Amino acid sequence: MLVHLLPLAALLSGVALLLLGSGLLTTLLAVRGGIEGFGSPFMGLLGSMFFAGFLIGTHVAPRMIRRVGHVRAFAFFTSAVACAVLLHEMLVVPWVWALVRLLTGISMVGLYTIVESWLNSQSAPAQRARVFSVYMGVNLGALALSQQLLHLGPASGHVLFGLAALLVSAAVMPVAATRLNQPLLDHSASVDLKSLYAKAPIALSAAFASGLAMGAFWGLGAVWADGHGIGHQGIAAFMTATILGGALFQWPIGLMSDRMDRGRAIALVSLGATLCAIGLMLAGSRGTLALSLAGFVYGGFAFSLYPMAVARMIDRLQPHEVLSGSSSLLLIHGAGAAAGPLLAGFAMALAGDAALPLWFAATQGALAIAASSLLRRLTPDIAHQTRFQPMVRTASTAFDMVEGAHPDDLPSTRPSTETR
Structure with a gap:
């Protein structure tokens, strides 16, 4: 495995540096915003603007990459x-x-x-799933570690912003020095949302609910923790614990979802996330340790919903539809992530800090009800389910590495979705 990854070390190093800087910035803005007196509606707006940029970038960025190449585009975007x-x-x-x-x-x-198109082009088909697992591990590990960088200086000063900019800038160096051939970036069509909902309604519902909750977490999680007076170290501990829970729980939850109908697994996990969100609210006044433990368990359930939605989509679509269907799934998740922070921010302004965990509980509880209702008219998929793949939401190019996203990876006996 190590032999296969060595040529990709430059790309993975660049990703790690990039996410150390951007992960630090996300939490730093929440803390600095509190110091400057920015209210939760505005901090929610910041989260929404970031994910709105994600949606815009999905259409704008590929044109830049095709025009100037991967290395120059990477330098442009990191700058x-x-x-x-x-x-x-x-x-x-x-x-x-x-x-x-x-x-x-x-x-x-x-x-x-x-990065994802490059990793995909440099990975042999038999190695794609393993490379993707390492790539996702680097993503989650860097995001978790970045929270601890808050200890290195006051949020009111220059040091942490300078450190974040330094890390992001440093990400250019290993990528610019690579001798890997630059791939061609394919154009990909998308399955329309109406068609995708008809074939995979639980997957689409889970992607949207996950976007609503996780967008609010990334935009306002540190703001909420800051409101409990636990200080910068407490905020770093809470955010790190939640991200680590989101990384570690995906393996046992994924194994469970492989062994039962995945639609039912989504209903159970969303119910678990709902209960954990209520626990998060109750832990708010009990100090850093209680908050971190509650965040760890909540993150474990909440972070698992998006990869379960992806796996459910692969289960329900025909092989030739999976890569294009991924664009639609990302679109609906991105729409939820753009709306979630803004709506949750206004809810916090009206009802106080308790509104954020209640927002988590409401969105994931609604998914539990919706998935349970939809299951009544859908036949089980367990006979032809693909294997769960731990992941976080990135770009549509990640699906090129997901096991089961290619026709050769899927059972040739898969039934038509029209009969299910």
């Missing part, structure tokens, strides 16, 4: 993110923060697209 980091610190003005957060979202999806 844009580094500039955005510094602008947050230089101009503490709400509308400036909102615009540069939009720019960051556009640039990040471009960077994900570059």
